[in-house]
Amino acid sequence: MVKKSKIKKSKKLRRLPTIRNKLFKLWSEAVLSRTDWTCEYCGAKKGDINKNQKKIKIDAHHLFSRNVKDAVLKFDIRNGIAVCPICHKFGSNSFHRNPITTIIWLQKNHFDRLDFVLNNWTTTIDLNNRKILEEIENKLKAKECLDIQKLQEIQKLYPLKKKKNKIEGNLFESLMEEINQPSSSSDSSEDI
Numbered sequence: 001m002v003k004k005s006k007i008k009k010s011k012k013l014r015r016l017p018t019i020r021n022k023l024f025k026l027w028s029e030a031v032l033s034r035t036d037w038t039c040e041y042c043g044a045k046k047g048d049i050n051k052n053q054k055k056i057k058i059d060a061h062h063l064f065s066r067n068v069k070d071a072v073l074k075f076d077i078r079n080g081i082a083v084c085p086i087c088h089k090f091g092s093n094s095f096h097r098n099p100i101t102t103i104i105w106l107q108k109n110h111f112d113r114l115d116f117v118l119n120n121w122t123t124t125i126d127l128n129n130r131k132i133l134e135e136i137e138n139k140l141k142a143k144e145c146l147d148i149q150k151l152q153e154i155q156k157l158y159p160l161k162k163k164k165n166k167i168e169g170n171l172f173e174s175l176m177e178e179i180n181q182p183s184s185s186s187d188s189s190e191d192i
């Protein structure tokens with residue numbers, strides 16, 4: 001309870017798991033809207049009536065698992081497919097029941113996406129890095145694919161896991177900057 005109020009009083013920083021959950025929602029929306037809520041495997045549409053006279057829902061499915069830590073693919077729409085529940089989980093050749101379905105479907109229909117998945121299935125990015133999450137959020141809101149190279153550049157520019165030695169190094173560098181500052185008066189941010 002105390003912690004919550006502390007968080008509210010300080011900057012309104014959203015918790016990282018909250019941000020990542022939001023990203024999954026944005027990812028799903030982007031994947032589903034790409035086909036206007038139509039199953040990419042059988043062509044069923046959201047709201048169609050199934051055999052049991054119930055309205056069909058369309059799900060967004062990760063072709064390559066979303067449960068791999070820091071895998072960049074979990075937030076890229078090229079790794080997603082819109083599917084009805086039968087094609088998703090319940091049919092004998094559904095994506096969940098038959099792992100070969102993914103490869104065959106990609107090979108037949110979206111070689112570009114297969115190529116992308118195969119080239120990036122081991123690519124990881126620091127998903128505790130707020131700058132990276134922000135960039136991913138912007139892309140997903142725009143319903144665009146991720147720019148993995150850009151994410152990697154952000155990671156280099158804003159590395160998170162700094163060890164003590166590195167911090168000391170930075171401290172030394174900033175001290176040197178301060179010492180050198182008077183001689184270069186051009187960029188003095190402190191007005192006296």
Ligand SMILES: [Zn+2]
Pocket residue numbers: 039040041042043044083084085086087088
């Ligand atoms: Zn289907």
